[in-house]
Amino acid sequence: MKVLLRGNEAMAEAAIRAGCRCYFCYPITPQGELVEYMARHLPRHGGVFLQAESEVAAINMVYGAAAAGVRTMTSSSSPGISLKMEGISYLAGARLPAVIVNVMRAGPGLGNIAPAQGDYFQATKGGGHGDYRLIVLAPSTVQEAAELVMLAFDLSDRYRVPAMILADGMLGQMMEPVELPEPIPPGRIPPKPWALTGAKDRAPNVVSSFDLDPYRFREILRALWAVYREIERNEVRWxxxxxxxxxxxxxxxxxxxxxxxxxxxxxxxxxxxxxxxxxxxxxxxxxxxxxxxxxxxxxxxxxxxxxxxxxxxxxxxxxxxxxxxxxxxxxxxxxxxxxxxxxxxxxxxx
Amino acid sequence: MSVVETKVPAGFVPVYTRPKSLSDKRFTYCPGCHHGIITRLVAEAIDELGIQERTVGVAPVGCAVFLYEFFRCDFAQAAHGRACAVATGIKRANPDLIVFTYQGDGDLAAIGTAETIHAANRGENITVIFVNNQIYGMTGGEMAPTTLPGMRTVTTPEGRDVRTTGYPLRISEMLAQLDGPTYITRQAVFDVRHVQMARKAILKAFRNQLEGKGFSLVEVVAACPTNLRIPPAEGNRWVKEQALKYFPLGDLKVRD
Missing domain, CATH: 3.40.50.920 (Rossmann fold)
Structure with missing residues (x-):
């Protein structure tokens, strides 16, 4: 059955169906409907909706929830994504899965709230500091937006690499009939033995992007880039x-x-x-x-x-x-x- | 990182041992630094409450950056200033965990001011240990928001001039004005009596979380002899005679 939804709403509903149970946000146009939808619907599914004091706080809450092993998401638009870049770099460095939605608007600076694609470099070439990549998926219809949000959660968990949905104000605002993907069964989310769940009957887990020894850190990054090469082999879509x-x-x-x-x-x-x-x-x-x-x-x-x-x-x-x-x-x-x-x-x- | 080895000679009985929730890694703190005492007090509280297996710590950026090496608990390393936001994410995702942050004054009261105030204002059910040594220790002794007027640091070589750099920020007093927090207290560890008081305060801050009472913060006024350019043994006197003039000790908010 198809339902009529805005792109922003479809992405929110898809996240819930993908098992996202912690969503942290800060208001910004043109992604407001995503925030509103989550505020209304996520708590009904036993999830956590929290409006943070800033984009910086929101992405760091995502970091915490991801570290605790829960599927988690934040969404924003261009200037807000700039603020999240610090946290995104830390997510990438700490190998935490999370989904970030960017409903792009025109920049630089405050720019305006009309649709634009000026954040391509920021999304695909780093954006934050250091040697990292994000999985970046770009939907062109509301239907595809819903499907790619589901995929983003799966890929992010599989590779332990944060994933970004790069949409724009047009896609966020437009309404289209959508065949919503079926909710995933809870068993499909892979186990996360690295998560912070309390060190009971096992050695302590540490979620960190920090290593003072350049040679050891080089090996960590080489392993990370081996994962990126694997993603480049397996996950190219066009x-x-x-x-x-x-x-x-x-x-x-x-x-x-x-x-x-x-x-x-x-x-x-x-x-x-x-x-x-x-x-x-x-x-x-x-x-x-x-x-x-x-x-x-x-x-x-x-x-x-x-x-x-x-x-x-x-x-x-x-x-x-x-x-x-x-x-x-x-x-x-x-x-x-x-x-x-x-x-x-x-x-x-x- | 070197390891602590304790050998008990024949005929001796250990009466003062390492807390169970500490690892055998040697602390990286400088001589005379109060972090060592405070870190241990946190471990003692975790032991006493029997919560090691459900505790998750959030390590800061600063001199306590290696905290996750010192504890036998799950740990997240947070970006500078963001510990309260990270702790919020962990606690909201899994409320059964006992979540604490351990932060310095640059981390908590400068770059992380917003995260701290809003976590407190939401009454997040977390425990915050705030080590106020009035200086940026790890980066080399720069002025902190809590640096005392006239105090020399590498970025205030002539002493902190309040006309251009403001006054020591009393963030615990600010937080105590909010309706959200449950327990805000300022303690010190410059002598045995105060160590015992700080110990009780930290224990209470963890117990509050166990009982679901909400946001608790224990500020500990501490010394950084290395960056004060004073002998390690002088640190205690510095806190007692200088720092406490601006940071008076005591409970600032207690809601039972």
Missing amino acids: EEYATEDAELVLVAYGTMGRICRTVVRRARKEGLRVGLFRPISLWPFPYAPLRRLAERVPVLLTVELSAGQMWEDVRLAVEGRAKTPFYGELGGVVPTPEEILSEVKKHVRG
Whole structure:
């Protein structure tokens, strides 16, 4: 049965169905409905809803709950995510699973509350200090947002790496019919023998990202990067649409990926051989499939709600095998399919 | 980290032994530092209440950063100042655990002021041990929010000038104004009598949590002879004659 939900609400409900039992937040637009939904519904499932005094406190509460072995989540929007970056680095360093939702808005600074994709670097290249990565998943529909939240909890637990959902204000606010995923049975959450549950009949567990010995710490980080390499092998996700005979492929994620799907349909009606490549996992980024595409498609046009952030990864993937022009909008302006189509026509002839 | 080895010579009977909830790791504190006494008092309280197997500590950033090495308890290492938020997360996730933080004055009363005040105001059922030695010890003796007026530190080489750097922050008095906390007290460990009083206060702060009474904080006014540039034996006198002028001892809030 499908239900009509906003993206923010669908992500909240999916988190509850994924077994999230501790949610910590601080209010910020445009993700307010996620907070409200959790406040109403999570306690009914025996979970903890707590509005913290700041984003900094909220992410550190996530750190505590994750250390205690519970599925936990926080959500925010761009400026709030900046504040969480300290805690996210500590989560990554301490190998704690947790889910962070970023419903992006336009920045830098206070910017505005319109949808944007300016936090790609922050999400995929670190953001906080130190050598770490987050699993970053970018939904383009409300349905996919719900599914990726469920997946984020599973991947985060499996690899003990924090996972981020990189959505935007458009996706958070829009309503769509959703087939909600079934709640997971409690037994599906893997056991966490490392969690802080009291040192009864076992040696004490310590959750920490600290080691003063550079050689020992190097080994810890090498082990962490071995996990990252495993994630890069196993968890690359993307979607291709009408790329088989394409002369130009749009590369776009999230809301922009959705709009570009419309662009492809319109271009095809006009006889233009245009396709779409939509990264779903932004880290690990689908370098190899994009490189394969570049072997046979002459133009890969990256479209983003930013000045060109994912574009850097596209160029790293393509390495000169195809032309890689860029079209982006700034400040929360969302281009129409027509505007993108006219950009497409600069590169491909009917 | 070196290990404490205790050999009891033939014919001797040990009467003062290491608390069960401490590991055999040697403390990393400097000579004359009061952390060693305070850390031990926490371990004694955990032993006395028989809660070692359900206690989770939250280690700070600062001189007590290795706390998780010293205790035989589960431990989380928190970011600087965030211990009360981390403790909140642990306690809310699993209320059966006994959760305590152990923080210095830079950690609790400067960078972590917001986390501390709001955990207290929510009446989080946790225990906070607050070691106020009026200085940043581990980073090399910089001015803390609790540094006394005129006190020389590496960042106040001419002495703390209250006109430009403010006054010693009495955060326990601030917290005692709130409706949320259950128990706020200021103690010291510069002589045997005060060690015994501090011991009772720490025990009460843990017992409060066991009884579900809410937020308890024990501030201990302490000495850092290394960064005060005084001989270790002078630390006790420093606390008694200097620090207590600004940080008077006693219970600031008790709700039973």
